[in-house]
Amino acid sequence: MIASTMHYSKEEEFPSTMLKYYLIGLYSVTLVFICHGWNEHPDNTRGCKRYEDPELCSIFPMKKINWKEINKTIIFVQNIYIRMETREKILGYADIKIETGTPSHGLFVDSNPEPETTEMMKVSLEAVAASSQIAYEYCTSELLRREECGEKLRRIKLWKTALRSGCQRLGKICMKEDVYSKYRSIDGSCNNYMKGERGQSFTIYGRLLFPEYMGGVRDPRRSVTRQVLPSAREVSAKLELNSIPDQMRSWAVLFWGQFLEHDMAHTAMSKMIHTGKPIECCDPDGRAFSPRYEHPFCMTIKVPPNDPYYSERDVTCLSYVRSAPALGPDCSMGPMEQINQATHLIDASQIYGVTKAKSDHLRNFTKGLLSVTHLTNSTILEISKNPQSDCQQRKFNAPCYQSGDKRVNTDPHMTAMYTLWVREHNRIAAYLADMNSGWDDETVFQEARRIVIAEIQHITYNEWIPSILGTRIKTEYRPDIDPTVSNEFATAAIRALNSVPIGKLSLADEEKKHTYLHKSIDLLLSEMYKNKFTGRRLYYIGKPREVTYGVDILSVDIQRGRDHGLPTYNDYRLYCGLSEAETFDDLRPIMLPKAIESLKKSYKSVDDLDLIVGGLAEKPERGMFGPTLTCVLKDQFERTRGSDRYFYSNPDQPSPFSHSQLKEIEKVTLARIICDNSEKIEKIPPKVFEIVSKRNPEQSCDSKHIPRLDLQAWNNERYTYNHVTS
Ligand SMILES: *[C@@H]1O[C@H](CO)[C@@H](O)[C@H](O)[C@H]1NC(C)=O
Numbered sequence: 187m188i189a190s191t192m193h194y195s196k197e198e199e200f201p202s203t204m205l206k207y208y209l210i211g212l213y214s215v216t217l218v219f220i221c222h223g224w225n226e227h228p229d230n231t232r233g234c235k236r237y238e239d240p241e242l243c244s245i246f247p248m249k250k251i252n253w254k255e256i257n258k259t260i261i262f263v264q265n266i267y268i269r270m271e272t273r274e275k276i277l278g279y280a281d282i283k284i285e286t287g288t289p290s291h292g293l294f295v296d297s298n299p300e301p302e303t304t305e306m307m308k309v310s311l312e313a314v315a316a317s318s319q320i321a322y323e324y325c326t327s328e329l330l331r332r333e334e335c336g337e338k339l340r341r342i343k344l345w346k347t348a349l350r351s352g353c354q355r356l357g358k359i360c361m362k363e364d365v366y367s368k369y370r371s372i373d374g375s376c377n378n379y380m381k382g383e384r385g386q387s388f389t390i391y392g393r394l395l396f397p398e399y400m401g402g403v404r405d406p407r408r409s410v411t412r413q414v415l416p417s418a419r420e421v422s423a424k425l426e427l428n429s430i431p432d433q434m435r436s437w438a439v440l441f442w443g444q445f446l447e448h449d450m451a452h453t454a455m456s457k458m459i460h461t462g463k464p465i466e467c468c469d470p471d472g473r474a475f476s477p478r479y480e481h482p483f484c485m486t487i488k489v490p491p492n493d494p495y496y497s498e499r500d501v502t503c504l505s506y507v508r509s510a511p512a513l514g515p516d517c518s519m520g521p522m523e524q525i526n527q528a529t530h531l532i533d534a535s536q537i538y539g540v541t542k543a544k545s546d547h548l549r550n551f552t553k554g555l556l557s558v559t560h561l562t563n564s565t566i567l568e569i570s571k572n573p574q575s576d577c578q579q580r581k582f583n584a585p586c587y588q589s590g591d592k593r594v595n596t597d598p599h600m601t602a603m604y605t606l607w608v609r610e611h612n613r614i615a616a617y618l619a620d621m622n623s624g625w626d627d628e629t630v631f632q633e634a635r636r637i638v639i640a641e642i643q644h645i646t647y648n649e650w651i652p653s654i655l656g657t658r659i660k661t662e663y664r665p666d667i668d669p670t671v672s673n674e675f676a677t678a679a680i681r682a683l684n685s686v687p688i689g690k691l692s693l694a695d696e697e698k699k700h701t702y703l704h705k706s707i708d709l710l711l712s713e714m715y716k717n718k719f720t721g722r723r724l725y726y727i728g729k730p731r732e733v734t735y736g737v738d739i740l741s742v743d744i745q746r747g748r749d750h751g752l753p754t755y756n757d758y759r760l761y762c763g764l765s766e767a768e769t770f771d772d773l774r775p776i777m778l779p780k781a782i783e784s785l786k787k788s789y790k791s792v793d794d795l796d797l798i799v800g801g802l803a804e805k806p807e808r809g810m811f812g813p814t815l816t817c818v819l820k821d822q823f824e825r826t827r828g829s830d831r832y833f834y835s836n837p838d839q840p841s842p843f844s845h846s847q848l849k850e851i852e853k854v855t856l857a858r859i860i861c862d863n864s865e866k867i868e869k870i871p872p873k874v875f876e877i878v879s880k881r882n883p884e885q886s887c888d889s890k891h892i893p894r895l896d897l898q899a900w901n902n903e904r905y906t907y908n909h910v911t912s
């Protein structure tokens with residue numbers, strides 16, 4: 187039996203749900219409220235009262251709900267948040283904060299909430315807490331299954347409630363100039379001009395399957411046995427992955443995947459609600475706090491004793507802060523959703539920023555250039571003016587950079603990748619400005635940006651996707667396709683790449699690379715195509731006090747899947763049209779025996795498997811993953827391409843590339859970009875996503891095997907543009 191078809195037990199699940207996270211010592215107040223709620227049973231036999239909203243009233247036919255009651259609930263939960271101030275003050279007095287350089291600091295930099303996110307957080311938390319209350323009072327009395335409950339709550343829109351201020355940001359109306367603009371907007375809005383907010387930054391992730399939370403609203407799901415799930419670290423430590431059968435893929439596959447992830451998805455972690463400070467959930471040496479010092483937004487990962495890595499470091503607690511919540515679709519109540527801070531489309535938002543303000547901040551405003559730092563013989567990214575919040579690795583005395591996305595600094599290879607593309611933008615801009623002396627800064631910037639995005643899309647769909655999925659994706663543009671990044675893609679499928687076995691990256695190496703980073707982008711780039719996948723990777727290395735340790739990235743990803751309410755691996759197998767495993771033995775045709783054994787050691791039932799775990803354990807088929815992760819990735823990349831009005835090859839855009847320009851863009855490979863923007867790399871394998879071999883020998887950057895894109899095709903003298911002006 188799969189979890190989503192289980193019925194709720196009235197006594198067990200709802201009350202424990204309620205008390206777990208938010209009540210913070212207000213237990214008695216709650217009880218008074220609940221009892222009051224119970225006593226006020228309306229007459230079920232009569233229809234809805236005349237002054238009541240019939241649509242709303244029909245949602246719960248037995249215990250009819252009305253706006254007054256919803257407002258009352260909202261005011262009640264708002265009081266809970268007011269009380270939370272005391273708790274946060276206690277944490278402040280106790281000096282509980284994220285210390286620079288710790289693994290928690292690394293996690294924080296990676297999912298740093300932007301002001302737009304924190305602004306929405308409070309209203310969203312209140313909506314979630316109110317939903318939880320209503321679920322408790324109304325779904326329980328109607329004995330609804332958790333999914334039905336969630337779906338009913340979704341029908342309650344917040345426009346008419348005390349939380350309507352949260353609805354103002356949703357819904358974007360597109361003007362004529364947005365519709366006919368030759369260039370895509372910076373924030374992704376109006377790509378679809380009928381539904382202007384689709385794809386826009388700071389909107390919620392979509393879902394392939396309805397969220398599954400215990401109690402239906404916000405608490406992590408449990409095992410089908412009703413016990414808590416095994417610790418994410420336990421699962422990760424025991425998991426034995428398959429080695430990759432095709433040993434030809436290079437590290438570049440992973441780093442491109444990460445670069446794309448930065449383009450398409452950026453989940454934020456919650457901050458303290460009153461003080462706005464980052465939340466620390468474990469002490470810097472990796473031990474749990476006493477409950478008094480644990481912030482309610484914490485969902486720490488317990489490290490089991492005898493852990494192969496952490497026990498010798500005496501680490502028993504890995505920090506995990508729940509992701510910043512967001513209102514449901516169309517400003518609705520219901521299960522907790524999460525926000526995507528990035529634009530949902532492939533549009534180089536990690537290079538250009540996700541809002542106009544951010545983008546302007548990154549520009550030089552002469553000749554279409556992006557701001558950079560000039561060294562004697564090279565240019566690197568602009569140095570960050572805010573290293574405390576932008577960087578983790580301060581203790582290595584490494585420079586801290588700024589770009590469109592703060593994750594530019596999480597890994598030296600990533601920094602190299604960003605540097606490569608900022609240089610490519612400036613290379614193109616310089617060429618265009620030189621060739622078309624009549625173009626102003628804005629035209630040069632937008633034209634260069636448009637070419638850079640086209641290059642990134644072409645490399646993704648022409649080189650990277652065939653390597654990852656073992657198939658090509660050529661979906662044609664249709665305005666009814668929705669670009670919204672799925673929570674499953676952002677939280678599991680694209681993250682799975684990070685846990686694919688990769689060569690050893692020792693702590694010492696990591697530290698060294700941070701220090702010599704600004705001296706050698708070339709070295710980092712060449713490592714990407716010279717190394718192949720082999721062993722697991724630890725991330726977010728930090729040296730809190732005495733012991734240096736890293737946060738196991740897969741543990742965090744498993745925990746995030748639970749935090750986001752992703753249903754189980756089996757549920758996604760069904761979604762993908764695959765057979766459901768009823769016993770662990772049913773997994774035999776799909777997974778290696780050692781992988782199945784490792785799953786049996788941590789999970790009580792095959793119906794409990796987390797999506798990312800089951801997905802990684804599958805034997806790869808044509809591409810890098812088995813059928814389940816491939817299905818989630820394929821869905822996303824089909825929609826990302828098919829929905830993008832400004833996709834480089836789409837002729838149905840206001841001013842498509844000319845035939846000769848398209849021919850030039852289609853020549854681009856990642857090898858070419860590296861040749862054109864590295865300092866001294868003169869030879870490179872034409873297929874960067876494959877390691878060097880007889881099949882893929884290194885070639886000179888001047889060879890015909892690595893064709894050049896001829897920017898003469900953008901010569902304004904020869905090609906007239908179809909400028910559509912409003
Ligand atoms: C609920 O609250 C909102 C905002 O405070 C208010 O405009 C609305 O009239 C209230 N509805 C009821 C039925 O009390």
Ligand SMILES: *[C@@H]1O[C@H](CO)[C@@H](O)[C@H](O)[C@H]1NC(C)=O
Nearest residue numbers: 549550551552555557558560
């Ligand atoms: C723009 O770039 C030029 C030359 O690269 C540099 O001299 C100037 O300081 C930059 N201006 C800004 C505002 O970054």
Ligand SMILES: *[C@@H]1O[C@H](CO)[C@@H](O)[C@H](O)[C@H]1NC(C)=O
Nearest residue numbers: 561562563564704705865866
């Ligand atoms: C810059 O390049 C020149 C010529 O290749 C070289 O002599 C010099 O050492 C380089 N400077 C630095 C700081 O790398």
